[in-house]
Amino acid sequence: QVQLQQWGAGLLKPSETLSLSCAVYGGSFSGYYWSWIRQPPGKGLEWIGEIKHSGRTSYSPSLRSRVTISVDTSKRHFSLNLKSVTAADTAVYYCARGDGDYVGVYLDYWGQGTLVTVSP
């Protein structure tokens, strides 16, 4: 059974850097798209980006200038860094495993979510 366990700081001040990590338990680590998604309070889901175990990344155009996703295959962890946060970055952040191919990637396992609040 695959489980994703995420952690990181839940309260940030404007201009600080958001850092979250996600550990993967069970299953293979290679061959998947390790992804981050966020959801502002009361709003819909927003795809942030993904990384393959090889290190190849893909980011949302709206966040690309501020986001970095990295992977540590030896620890079976992947991480999200989002710099220069503002109140608009307040959201529940989810990590997830993506599976699929060139016609599409589906997110079959999700972390529990971490509420990150940006406030002065």
Next chain:
Amino acid sequence: QSVLTQPPSVSGAPGQRVTFSCTGSRSSIGAGYDVQWYQQLPGTAPKLLIYGNSNRPSGVPDRFSGSKSGTSASLAITGLQAEDEADYYCQSYDSSLSGSVFGTGTKVTVL
């Protein structure tokens, strides 16, 4: 920046069938990319409901079905149950954005 449009809400009585759409564009659903559907119960992480347009993961009841045509996709729930009351999101890939995109979400209410 959702580029997949869903109706904000749909409702139905227990036992009824409800359907709702996910409308994309020629760079997303219309380009042949698969559509996925997720169910999100209040306060929980989304759960994969349909992948590859019409495939159900193990454990998902066959009351849920998905289809795709042209630049749109649809999710149908037959035999609506109280436990189906949730938010539902579609997801696909958009080549103009070079990444995945989610729909705007549909809230299903069981009357």
